[in-house]
Amino acid sequence: MPAAPRPPGPAVEQPPTPRWVLWLPVVLLVLDLAAEALVPDAVAAGFLLTALPVVAAFSYGPVLTAATTGGALALQVLLALRAGHIDEQHHVWVYIATLLSGVMGTALAWQRTRQNRTLLQARTVAETLQRTVLRPVPDRAGGLRVAGLYRPAQAEVLVGGDLYEVCDTRYGVRVLLGDVRGKGLGAVRTVADVLGAFRAAAHDTPGLVDLADQLDRAVLRDAADRGDDELFATAVLLQYLPGSDCVEIVNRGHTTPLLLADGTISPVSCADELPLGLAHLGPADAGKPTAVALPPGHTVLLYTDGVSEARDAAGAFYPLTARLAALGPATPDRVVSFLAQDVHTFAGLLADDLAILALTPD
Numbered sequence: 001m002p003a004a005p006r007p008p009g010p011a012v013e014q015p016p017t018p019r020w021v022l023w024l025p026v027v028l029l030v031l032d033l034a035a036e037a038l039v040p041d042a043v044a045a046g047f048l049l050t051a052l053p054v055v056a057a058f059s060y061g062p063v064l065t066a067a068t069t070g071g072a073l074a075l076q077v078l079l080a081l082r083a084g085h086i087d088e089q090h091h092v093w094v095y096i097a098t099l100l101s102g103v104m105g106t107a108l109a110w111q112r113t114r115q116n117r118t119l120l121q122a123r124t125v126a127e128t129l130q131r132t133v134l135r136p137v138p139d140r141a142g143g144l145r146v147a148g149l150y151r152p153a154q155a156e157v158l159v160g161g162d163l164y165e166v167c168d169t170r171y172g173v174r175v176l177l178g179d180v181r182g183k184g185l186g187a188v189r190t191v192a193d194v195l196g197a198f199r200a201a202a203h204d205t206p207g208l209v210d211l212a213d214q215l216d217r218a219v220l221r222d223a224a225d226r227g228d229d230e231l232f233a234t235a236v237l238l239q240y241l242p243g244s245d246c247v248e249i250v251n252r253g254h255t256t257p258l259l260l261a262d263g264t265i266s267p268v269s270c271a272d273e274l275p276l277g278l279a280h281l282g283p284a285d286a287g288k289p290t291a292v293a294l295p296p297g298h299t300v301l302l303y304t305d306g307v308s309e310a311r312d313a314a315g316a317f318y319p320l321t322a323r324l325a326a327l328g329p330a331t332p333d334r335v336v337s338f339l340a341q342d343v344h345t346f347a348g349l350l351a352d353d354l355a356i357l358a359l360t361p362d
Contacts, residue, residue: 025056025068036079046076050098053105062110069102133159133192137357141166142173143242147332149340149356153306160353161187162304163195163233167202171239174202174211177302177357178235178254178276193222194233194276208239208289212250212276219277232277236270236302238359239289245361247300248289252276255305258321260330261298265321268292268300299330299360306354307339310347318346332358 152160
């Protein structure tokens with residue numbers, strides 16, 4: 001089974017030019033020479049070479065395009081000389097047309113190269129942003145094996161409205177997975193604010209409920225800054241002490257975590273609490289972590305509604321529990337790799353962002 005997708009590495013490479021595009025100038029040249037061989041000697045077929053510089057501009061840079069222009073002109077002169085028409089008026093106009101084509105082709109190649117460089121820089125910045133906002137999931141953290149998957153609904157954006165983080169702190173491993181209202185660029189600011197607040201507070205806040213309350217206040221501040229009274233984020237927080245046989249979970253309006261063990265799938269029953277940004281509307285004494293047994297061989301799965309609400313062509317929701325029940329051994333890598341492929345097969349293009357974390361004790 002293929003490994004679970006990871007956030008992109010530090011290097012961003014420009015996609016290679018398709019091979020058939022590179023061969024287009026050669027094909028045109030061969031066609032011209034074939035026409036020259038087939039038509040009577042009194043006719044020069046070099047007029048086909050007029051388009052050669054523009055065709056080369058789609059495959060090569062400005063220097064090679066300019067060189068192609070010179071080569072096309074030289075070959076046209078040789079073919080016309082062979083036919084004895086080198087100085088006839090229509091041939092002169094062909095030379096002029098080829099020269100103009102070469103000037104435009106060289107300019108086109110220069111602009112294409114410049115645009116590709118700009119797009120590559122933009123892609124580099126976007127991927128750097130993704131690695132900064134959504135850091136790669138570690139393979140191990142404080143006695144837990146971890147696997148994760150992140151797919152934004154808008155693939156070209158790279159960072160959407162879902163979020164995750166795994167921090168190894170003095171209080172144990174602390175995990176956050178959430179979903180900001182909305183998706184795409186409009187949700188990125190809130191995602192960054194929530195993740196920044198979690199990374200800062202996770203190391204200094206003793207209680208998991210207190211940590212969730214700090215994230216609630218971070219969303220409230222963001223909502224006030226943006227003047228958006230409807231801004232909120234669902235989230236599930238998890239805490240695991242190395243060597244322990246259980247985890248603590250606080251669920252703030254998020255999808256229900258699942259516990260996978262011995263071929264069975266069990267939902268983790270947590271208190272029904274309001275999402276981040278709305279929790280201040282709930283009771284003041286709300287919130288105690290839910291303790292869940294997690295011995296070796298058991299895997300806890302956190303996911304966003306991009307998984308459970310993925311739909312097929314008929315509009316049916318993705319049957320997450322039923323699909324996982326047929327998986328067999330549920331190691332984190334196996335679970336995430338399976339869902340990465342199976343959700344795509346079931347639903348095709350995503351309509352919502354998707355994030356998954358699977359964790360099991362060593």
